[in-house]
Amino acid sequence: MNRTAVAAALGTAACLAVPWIITNDYYINLASQILIYALLALSLNLLLGYGGMVSLGHAAFIGLTGYSAILLVLAGYGQFTSAILSVAFSTACGALFGVLSLRAIGIGFLMITLALGQIVWGIAYRANELTGGDNGIALPARPAPFGIDLNSASNFYYFTLIVFAIALFCIWRLTRSPFGAALRGTRDQPRRMSMLGHNVWMVQWLTFVIASFWGSVAGLLYVYYNLFMSPHAISLQQSAEALLMAILGGASTLSGPIVGAAIITIVKNVVSTYVERWNTLLGLIFVLVIMFMPYGLVPGCAQLWRRLERRHPGSDARAPAREGSGISEEPERADTGTAVVSSPASEPAR
Numbered sequence: 001m002n003r004t005a006v007a008a009a010l011g012t013a014a015c016l017a018v019p020w021i022i023t024n025d026y027y028i029n030l031a032s033q034i035l036i037y038a039l040l041a042l043s044l045n046l047l048l049g050y051g052g053m054v055s056l057g058h059a060a061f062i063g064l065t066g067y068s069a070i071l072l073v074l075a076g077y078g079q080f081t082s083a084i085l086s087v088a089f090s091t092a093c094g095a096l097f098g099v100l101s102l103r104a105i106g107i108g109f110l111m112i113t114l115a116l117g118q119i120v121w122g123i124a125y126r127a128n129e130l131t132g133g134d135n136g137i138a139l140p141a142r143p144a145p146f147g148i149d150l151n152s153a154s155n156f157y158y159f160t161l162i163v164f165a166i167a168l169f170c171i172w173r174l175t176r177s178p179f180g181a182a183l184r185g186t187r188d189q190p191r192r193m194s195m196l197g198h199n200v201w202m203v204q205w206l207t208f209v210i211a212s213f214w215g216s217v218a219g220l221l222y223v224y225y226n227l228f229m230s231p232h233a234i235s236l237q238q239s240a241e242a243l244l245m246a247i248l249g250g251a252s253t254l255s256g257p258i259v260g261a262a263i264i265t266i267v268k269n270v271v272s273t274y275v276e277r278w279n280t281l282l283g284l285i286f287v288l289v290i291m292f293m294p295y296g297l298v299p300g301c302a303q304l305w306r307r308l309e310r311r312h313p314g315s316d317a318r319a320p321a322r323e324g325s326g327i328s329e330e331p332e333r334a335d336t337g338t339a340v341v342s343s344p345a346s347e348p349a350r
Helices: 002-021 025-050 060-074 079-101 107-126 153-175 178-188 190-195 200-226 236-249 255-269 278-292 297-311
Strands: none
Touching (some): 002 025, 002 153, 025 153, 025 200, 178 190, 178 200, 190 200, 236 278, 255 278, 255 297
């Protein structure tokens, strides 16, 4: 817990100092993008890492929230009212999607979420009079909460950071709550949990709704950042990137999706200006991580650090490897069809 508290304090201080250290607005805006995509990946990780449900339609909540927020503002509603209604609408759609998706498990669940995401994309692409079709639709202006102008790169970054910090705390508390324990139980042993009296379907459905809510909040930040929404923002590629962010950093850890979001966003926006085939580079990074750190970067680095500690002359070689806690905990064992959601880190050191 001491290490976790120190890491959290250092991370908070680093995030608060970003606009003071980086004076270029481009990189401050890039930091805002990282926080938005990290929130999207964290919401998806509730399904993937903690629930064992692989979704390929999570980007649909960006479109449902973004399009509804813009349309409500254009209809004359205030920014605050449109934000509340758009998030509520997107979360309600997520509740409906959950009912449909949870009719199957495994590959069937994945295919249903993929189909639902493509339906939302198709409506956004074909409904020209409502969504502008492929040309997209623009938000007139960013909101001004408490009279604060969010047009400044620094102000918008701090606004995004506050929302992200609240979301991260809520997700952390959820995963540490009895509901989070029940969710991991339904992921690992659904039959046993059902025999113990837990409603497995209800636990999974509530998780889907919660993930939809935080994905909708990420979508609201996305449309506030870009002041624009088009079908490209809710394409299959966007959903796949969010999935890769969670897997790359380490599924079922809170810090993993954040690290994955930072790497992929930086490669897309910074490295791509120097490397023409940046997609190939991103694929190479992913392959190397899966080969040498099959549980993701965060669990892999934590395991490597423990090995180095055990090899140190002053370390106790007979002490069992301690499980992580807080935002850097190791992922627990799950049968989800991916190697990144199980970990051997709880075995005692030899």
